[in-house]
Amino acid sequence: MGIFEEIHNRKNTRSVKWDMLEPVFQTDDVLPMWVADMDFKAPQAVNDALRERAEHGIYGYTIIDENIKGSITSWIEKRHQWTVKQDWLSFSPGVVASLHMAIQAFTQPNDKVLIQTPVYTPFYKVIEGHDRQIVKNKLQKEDNYYKIDFADMDEKLKDAKAFLLCSPHNPVGRVWTKEELQKMAELCLKHDVLILSDEIHADLIYPDQKHTAIASLSEDIASQTITFMSPSKTFNLAGLQASYIITSDQEKRSALDEKLGEQGHHMLNTMGSTALYAAYQHGEEWLEELKNVLKENRDYATKMLEGKTDGVLQVTHSEGTYLLWIDCSKLNMDKTELKTFMIENAKVGLNAGAEYGLEGEAFMRMNLACPKKTVEEGVDRIIQAVNSL
Incomplete structure (x- = not known):
């Protein structure tokens, strides 16, 4: 079997x-x-690594070293052809927690945040829970397939402060094309809207598809984007709570790190970091x-x-x-x-x-x-x- x-x-x-x-x-x-x-x-490599770590029997404070960071950047380079520097990385227990931090770091109460509906349930709470306003760019369903209304998005972004992108999209299952991502990014640059890109499902695409990280499209787009990723969905590690954030812009990264620090998110738990490393090293x-x-x-x-x-x-x-x-x-x-x-x-x-x-x-x-x-x-x-x- x-x-x-x-x-x-x-x-x-x-x-x-x-x-x-x-x-x-x-x-x-x-x-x-x-x-x-x-x-x-x-x-099996993940379970073996966890078992070996458990046999050691000491679970003190654990650093995120160059090997762990390198496993992340190597994985992204190989799987998604995106060159990410290790110092662009920040860490948190999960993508949803990171989104909460980002909303607080980069928007103010009553600011408008755009989402593409129907969309992952926590997106609503991430926005409304901090007294921000939801703006909807409703996805258009045609022949059991969803598309983006770019004219509507252009209009809605005029008053928005941030855009929560779900890529690949949960629940409708779209893997946005490079052209679609380029259009969305250009509109965000046009209106100076920050892109918060949840890419937790990046590795879970079907064989005939290709995931493109929106921040990989250009340096200008990267500087306007914060990307949220994790091995948790890919390798069924959600209960181990390990995720990371990619921010190429130093000023934005510092602001986000400060907000993460305010909430006590300084490190990953011992087993989470162990699983992350093993998965990216041996899980392909x-x-x-x-x-x-x-x-x-x-x-x-x-x-x-x-x-x-x-x-x-x-x-x-x-x-x-x-x-x-x-x-x-x-x-x-x-x-x-x-x-x-x-x-x-x-x-x-x-x-x-x-x-x-x-x-x-x-x-x-x-x-x-x-x-x-x-x-x-x-x-x-x-x-x-x-x-x-």
Whole structure:
């Protein structure tokens, strides 16, 4: 049995995904395919490194040395053809925490911050939680594919202070093209809007796609951009809390580091830094195999959900992430009815599309980062529920 076929029992491991079913869905009788972590073990090299570190038995304050920084810059150079200097790096427990810090460091209360909706749920709280105003550049859905309304974006950026970019985009699965990124960046330069680019899914793209870091497009764009990345989604390390920030502009980097310092974010935890280094040094072969598994899961789920429901369900074409964005509008249910239907009729625990904004109310988000048997079970449950209506 391959490493991506084995079914692991994650119950009673303090797993959010598996042990929070009752609080989230009001029942534990659902198959969890929601929160964005994987049901796969991390690469063996990561587990070996953690085991070796644990055997040492001392977990004192841990530095982020040149080897760790070098593993990051080498990974980015090789995987994304972007040359990043080690002194551009800052560190924090997670991308969302970093976004909170950046909003506080570079905007003021009542400043407007642009997002492209529907979008990753924490983006809303990152802005509104600090008394900033959300400005929406709504993505345009055409033939199960999302595009950017650049004319609207140009107009909205006139009054904005920052732009939160989700690249690749969660939940709609777009991997923005180099041309799209160039257009977005040029508009931000035109209006002097800071780009805060969440690129946590950068490595999780399908074989026919290419991720481009927006800051890699030019020095001018880089100086207007702060990039947020992590191995946590790539290698299923979210619980180890290790992420980094790339800022080429020294003044911005100093301002961000000062804000991080105010919150006590000076270092990574011992196990997080150990896992990060091992993953970037030895995880590439594992990642390539994972991407093939995810593609197979995506293609299977898309074919079955659309074909076996006679097109009642429509699956947005996904170019990246391990998340599937399912259009359920033909079920003619409101957001509450749709959520209840998936829980009580299909008995599958998905993320309700309404969590990602008004534009997502007729959608559900499915996590495909699990063994094929789990995908088959979840898809079959949904198909049977839809066809029983």
